[in-house]
Amino acid sequence: MTETEPEGVAPDSWISCRGCRTLVYGRRLADNFHVCPQCGYHLRLTATQRLAQLLDEGSARPLPVPESVEDPLGFTDSRPYPDRLADARSATGLDEAVVCKEGTICGHRIIVAAMDFRFMGGSLGTAVGERITLAAEAALERRTPLLIVTASGGARMQEGILSLLQMARTSQALARLDEAGILTVSLITDPTYGGVAASFASLTDLIFAEPGARMGFAGPRVIEQTIRRPLPDGFQTAEFLLEHGLLDGVHGRSTLRPLLAKILGATGNSHHWRVSRERESPTVLTEPEALDVTDAWEAVRGARSNRRPTTLDYVEMILGGFQELHGDRIAGECPAMVGGIGWLEDTPVMLIGHQKGHNTRELAARNFGMARPQGYRKAARLIRLADKLGLPLVTLIDTPGAYPGIDAEENGQSVAIAENLRLMSRLSVPTVAVVTGEGGSGGALALALADRVLMMSGAVYSVISPEGCASILWKDAAAAPEAAAALRMDAASLLEQGVVDGVIPEPPGGCGADPALAGERLGAALLDEFARLAEQTDEERRRARYERYASVGRQAPSRTEKNVLKATPEPAR
Structure with a gap:
């Protein structure tokens, strides 16, 4: 046995x-x-087993193995370091703790660096750092995504400070891939600690982990000795890391190839995206007169209906191959904000949106669509990734506002929202924002600084909720209907003010009455808008976006003002 x-x-x-x-x-x-x-x-798998499971059969080709200096310090503990290396090589059949190959996953080209824990605990020494760096350089030269499979106890002490500096060396190599817009992915396997966790394992665009895999800078024994109290259950496991915003997902081994193939397929040709869409009739209404006049308070109540499709409902209806991504990489995961990569017909896109629910349980689990700072930081991370990979950005807005809690303020809610606004203002990729339900305050605007801003005809969008406005200005929350009318937060009024560029007509009875038709109209509208934006260069879009928001407050008179002007007789000359 x-x-x-x-x-x-x-x-x-x-x-x-x-x-x-x-x-x-x-x-x-x-x-x-x-x-x-x-x-x-x-x-645990060996590096050879891992590569065999991930790469297409017959596609793997080894990357050149550089010569490296062995035993740079002449190190001896109970045994000379060269003897330990010789034992590791004899026991594993490998010459170092990482194996680097290029190949394909379901036909998609990739370079893989797979670590092997059997070789001196997968420790990070100069030879490992050299090979990880060369794998990154090969990915840069070939413009091919890089996957790093980690398994390590930390830095190799027998090489002293030279081992520590491999953290800087490999991090620098990944930074060059960032600048070049090349996708990088980490697969965390058990265990991943120390210098590996604190360098290349945590710096990739996407970080996935196998169930139960442990990752951290310090090991649990060191932490317990330092803080002198027991650690929580599941501490440093993949599931713990996902909950705390440090992973994009936890995936069983049998699902890894399909997962990676999906990601590679959506990002491989994204820099060359093009959308072509022709229609006999416009999908989006651009004239306020084409919209029915609705009671402002009824519009608010309709926009808040639990029957309306949520962001994830729309994702299921309009995107193919969607892969949700998680975590802000700092403090946590926010269920009120969702995002990921999927296909809008033939176009790969990044989609981010507020998430509510259809019943009390779902609404409570999603914090009623009110995102915390972790949610806006997650959105910011995915916005940056979309820009790096050249993925058009779709944002769906449905929130009463950003969460106004003590913990949100302690964690920098204002800073997180401000950062999103700055990021979206300078994106190179085309962006389309759609208010699908309730657009409340800065929590909504954080996803709405886009090239094109649309809204569903039954949605609302305002600086504050009618109840909040009534409480402050009317001194009575019961005056919310009057506040709603005064705020002019319905689709027709917002189109008239130039706040939105177009309105997507909802099915009879609203989006909740026919979600499938609502999704069809939303998808068609997005394709139309991206087809128009594809005709502009990156710089033209950035300039137009700047001018759009720079002109706020200098818009043409509203329809009401125009009617007043028409009715006023000209002064005698």
Whole structure:
């Protein structure tokens, strides 16, 4: 019987799972990607096994292996460092703790650097740093995405400060890929600690992890000794990291190839996006006279209806191959803000939006669509990624406003919203924002500084809620209907004021009465708008976006003002 690890195990042997101690037949374990069929525990893989599972059969080609200085310090503890290297090489059949190859995943080109924990704990030494750096340089030269599979206990102490400096070396290499707009992805496997966690593992555009994988800078034993109290359950596991905003997702081993193929397919040709769409009749209404006059308070109540489609409902209706991404990489995950990459017909896009729900349980879980700073920072991260990869940006707005809580203020709500506004103002990629329901205050505007701003005909958009306005100015929240009328927050009024560029007609009875038709109209409107924006250069879009908001307050008179002017007789000459 073999304890826990699959490498070198004969197919007819039995293996004891570390997770549940169940005996698993070797052949069954191999057929299940070395994941325990009883408890789902992911046994460690060798670098060779990992590459074989991820890359298309026959596609893998090794990258050149550079010569590196061994034992730069002449280090000896209980044994000379060269002897330890020799033992690791004999035991693993590898010459170092990382294997770098180029190949394809479902036909998509990629360069993969896979670490192997068996080789001196996957420690980061000069040779590992050199190979990670060369893999990044190869990705830069070939303009090919880079995937790094991590498994490490930290820096290699036998190489002293030279090992520590590999953190800077590899981080610098990834920074060049950022500047070049090349996708980078980390796959965190168990364990990933120390210098690897604090450098290239955490610097990629997307970070996924296997279930139960642990990652951190300091190990749990060191932390417990330092703080002198027990650690929370699941501390530093993938699930813990996802909850705290440090991962994009946790995915079982059998789903990794399809996941990576989906991401690579959506980002591989995104710099050359083009949209072509012809219609006999306009999808979007641009004249206020074409819209029915509605009671302002009724419009507010309709926009807040739980029957209206949410952002994720629209995603399901208008996008193909959507991959939701999580986390702000700083403090947490905000369920009131969702985002990810998907296909709008033949165009890969980044979509970000507020998320509410259809019942009390869903609304509470999503904080009623009121995002915390973590949500706006997540949005900012995805906005930057869209700009880096050349993905058109869609934002869907449906929120009463940003969450007004103590923790939100402590974590910098104002700063997070301000950063989103600055980011969106200077994007190179085309952006279309749509108010799908309730557009409340700065929490809505944080996603609405776009090239084109649309709204559903039953949506509303305002500086403050009618209740808030009534409480402050009328000194009575019951005056909300009067405040709603005075704020002119309905679609026709906003189109008239030039706040929005167009209005998407809702189905009879509103979007909640026929969500499928609402989704069809939204998708068609987005395609039309992106087709128009595709005719402009990046600089033309940036300039037009600047001029759009620079002219706010200098708009032409409203329809009411025009009527007054027409009715006023000219003075005698």
